[in-house]
Amino acid sequence: MLDVLKLRKDFPILKREVNGKPLVYLDNAATSQTPQQVIDVITAYYQNYNANIHRGVHALSQEATDKYEQARIKIQKHFNAAKSHEIIFTSGTTHSINIVANGFSSLIKKGDEILVSAMEHHSNIVPWQMLCERTGAELKVIPMNQDGELLMDVYSELLTNQTKLVFCNHISNALGTINPIEEIIEKAHTVGAAVLIDGAQAAPHLVADVQKLDVDFYTVSAHKVCGPTGVGMLFGKEEWLNKLPPYQGGGEMIAEVTFEKTTYADLPHKFEAGTPNICGGIAFGAALDYMNGIGFDAIASCEHELLEYATQKLLQIEGLKIYGTAKEKTSVISFNIEGIHPYDIGSILDKLGIAVRTGHHCAQPIMDFYKIPGTVRASFSFYNTLDEVNVLVEGVKRAKMMLS
Numbered sequence: 001m002l003d004v005l006k007l008r009k010d011f012p013i014l015k016r017e018v019n020g021k022p023l024v025y026l027d028n029a030a031t032s033q034t035p036q037q038v039i040d041v042i043t044a045y046y047q048n049y050n051a052n053i054h055r056g057v058h059a060l061s062q063e064a065t066d067k068y069e070q071a072r073i074k075i076q077k078h079f080n081a082a083k084s085h086e087i088i089f090t091s092g093t094t095h096s097i098n099i100v101a102n103g104f105s106s107l108i109k110k111g112d113e114i115l116v117s118a119m120e121h122h123s124n125i126v127p128w129q130m131l132c133e134r135t136g137a138e139l140k141v142i143p144m145n146q147d148g149e150l151l152m153d154v155y156s157e158l159l160t161n162q163t164k165l166v167f168c169n170h171i172s173n174a175l176g177t178i179n180p181i182e183e184i185i186e187k188a189h190t191v192g193a194a195v196l197i198d199g200a201q202a203a204p205h206l207v208a209d210v211q212k213l214d215v216d217f218y219t220v221s222a223h224k225v226c227g228p229t230g231v232g233m234l235f236g237k238e239e240w241l242n243k244l245p246p247y248q249g250g251g252e253m254i255a256e257v258t259f260e261k262t263t264y265a266d267l268p269h270k271f272e273a274g275t276p277n278i279c280g281g282i283a284f285g286a287a288l289d290y291m292n293g294i295g296f297d298a299i300a301s302c303e304h305e306l307l308e309y310a311t312q313k314l315l316q317i318e319g320l321k322i323y324g325t326a327k328e329k330t331s332v333i334s335f336n337i338e339g340i341h342p343y344d345i346g347s348i349l350d351k352l353g354i355a356v357r358t359g360h361h362c363a364q365p366i367m368d369f370y371k372i373p374g375t376v377r378a379s380f381s382f383y384n385t386l387d388e389v390n391v392l393v394e395g396v397k398r399a400k401m402m403l404s
């Protein structure tokens with residue numbers, strides 16, 4: 001059992017008040033909060049060894065380079081990548097996906113097909129649409145049922161020799177569904193298609209073993225795992241990363257430059273043009289250390305308890321409907337109350353110090369599927385408490401009373 005009250009002391013922000021009420025932070029799927037241990041690493045970087053990396057002979061540059069490369073190795077070990085150069089530092093999941101989508105422009109042609117799940121974040125839809133526009137390839141959608149589960153039979157039927165790529169999130173940010181990615185990857189490989197799994201929502205809840213999954217690409221944003229914003233990773237199998245052209249040109253990513261021709265650096269630098277988010281990369285490693293210190297089994301069981309309790313309590317409110325009732329789901333509850341706009345509920349909750357998300361959650365096709373403008377989304381982290389769930393439930397009841 002986690003000592004949640006003790007853990008909460010690691011997060012200075014959880015002590016603050018909002019609108020005169022104690023903050024109840026339930027927007028963890030949008031971004032997680034940062035513990036003091038990670039804040040200290042960020043401060044130490046700027047206080048002690050802020051320098052540009054990979055090119056300086058001086059001590060500070062060496063120190064920053066060592067810490068940055070150590071963070072890459074931490075990330076490699078966490079996701080069990082075979083090689084550290086299969087971990088590319090990016091600015092986050094969106095950037096990671098764009099590197100792959102852009103790279104495939106030279107490998108995809110008219111007549112090829114790309115499969116994408118019906119429950120993707122816009123960052124896992126738009127780059128593929130842009131790729132299809134550039135290449136003439138066709139985007140096909142793996143549909144889902146009312147519970148928010150992918151129709152795996154239809155997926156099998158959609159897979160053909162024309163399928164070159166399959167994209168799916170590990171966990172849906174809008175519904176919390178945990179997708180059967182093992183099966184998705186295995187089936188895609190039978191037709192020779194590459195698979196990108198968007199792990200942005202999975203990384204805070206579970207540890208993906210990229211070798212065991214045999215996944216071709218896996219993406220994560222540090223700010224969802226107690227790290228800072230503006231940094232993340234793209235895991236890619238070495239053979240794929242070698243095949244893809246670089247995304248951006250600039251310093252750091254070259255082997256040799258003349259005005260006639262440039263040759264590119266080896267992995268991972270080929271995809272890391274310009275000065276990276278050095279402090280962010282180091283803090284990303286520290287954030288994974290922090291979460292591993294707690295343990296992902298303990299995190300999962302704590303969040304499961306919050307999910308079960310909140311679901312049961314919220315469903316007691318008349319007229320409240322939860323979207324996303326998959327058998328396998330994480331601690332995300334998307335809901336609406338009949339006749340009330342989600343934005344209005346979110347605004348009243350904010351007045352009570354409760355932070356939830358309202359809207360389409362960058363997943364408009366899901367909202368279109370349910371024929372709704374959006375939802376209220378409460379997403380729980382291991383540092384949330386059952387008392388906070390009670391505050392949410394009372395807040396929703398109050399909002400309902402005021403708005404009905």
Ligand code: PMP
Pocket residue numbers: 029030091092093094095121123124169171172173198200201221362
């Ligand atoms: N995919 C999913 C499933 C997400 O939840 C998010 C963040 N909401 C993203 C991609 C995009 O991540 P980022 O904004 O950090 O690039």
